[in-house]
Amino acid sequence: MFTRQRPEAQTKPQEARARFRGGLVTTTSGWSHGYVQANLVSVPARHAIALRRFAVRNPRACPLLDVVGPGRYWTDLAFGADLRRDLPAYQVWSKGALVAERSDVVDFWGNDLVTFLIGCTFTFEPFLERAGIPLRHLEQGANVPMYRTSLKCLGARRFQGPVVVSMRPLPAAMVDRAAAITMDMPYAHGAPVHVGRPAAIGIRDLDRPDFGDRVALEAGDVPVFWACGVTLQEAVVKAKLPFAITHAPGHMLITDRRAKISGTGEVRVIR
Incomplete structure (x- = not known):
């Protein structure tokens, strides 16, 4: 499988x-x-x-x-x-x-x-691989890059903070397929929250992730961002x-x- x-x-x-x-x-x-x-x-x-x-x-x-x-x-x-x-x-x-x-x-x-x-x-990554979608961080032997964004969470008492996202570079032609697969896995964060321009969600430099490792884009790749569970950790740290x-x-x-x-x-x- x-x-x-x-x-x-x-x-x-x-x-x-x-x-x-x-x-x-x-x-x-x-x-x-x-x-x-x-x-x-x-x-x-x-x-x-x-x-x-x-x-x-x-x-x-x-x-x-x-x-x-x-x-x-x-x-x-x-x-x-x-x-x-x-x-x-x-x-x-x-x-x-x-x-x-x-x-x-x-x-x-x-x-x-x-x-x-x-x-x-990480739960949905094998499903992407099964569909023939490459995972650059695994190809490059790296941890997935994660970034703080300008997207804001809904707060609860002292717990506030930004949405943290993970980024996977995907060939542009495969983005819709990846979104369709992950949309049906809401317990693993579901569909991407953003595709394309990092600056639109407050990420200044893809080469400088807040967590994880830098991952290089291949020719024809676009950055695809999913919500990340480190969001909860960030809320705890900020509190x-x-x-x-x-x-x-x-x-x-x-x-x-x-x-x-x-x-x-x-x-x-x-x-």
Whole structure:
């Protein structure tokens, strides 16, 4: 069903998580084809209601897959997973400042942390590949580039901020096909939010992403932008919470849930 050119594409989620728990640090784009990937954001419980409201108000950027109650580090989306150890890389924040980058956060975990799992565009990439649509960041061995934009989220109490987007250069003739495929995967951010001129959404220089790596456009490519789950992380950082844990951009939780084209046009929680 999916391409087999990279061994990690065929790695089962449990095996991938075991490798990350063992210390492998890598971006998860191209891993475990056919399975849903998720962003992670953990905040003190007293901020969870407002942060959930922020996510619900901004479903394109923050499609909720699961909300894990205080202190828990497991989810029904991934059997046996340990949310403290099974992502390749984490970031720890205090009052808006990055204070640590770790391959696990066991020592930082607290009993009052509520964890949000948010959909990721890495989920739909195998479907694009199956349709013959090239993914330049994988061709170039890079993390997908991500940018803050001038697009504004709907706020919720102290949580405010811009929409963050990921960018994939696509051949112009393939943009409509890519949009049609991803539109039916709202739990993975759905259709692109913008195609073409980066300046129209406040991006000054494609060669200087805010997160991830620079990716070069090939002749005939146009930049295509999808909403990105790092939007939720940005809202948490801007809120300057006393403490928060997030995934490192591009380093996701690989779940056991099969990715599907829904055809509903609606954002829904995956159970």
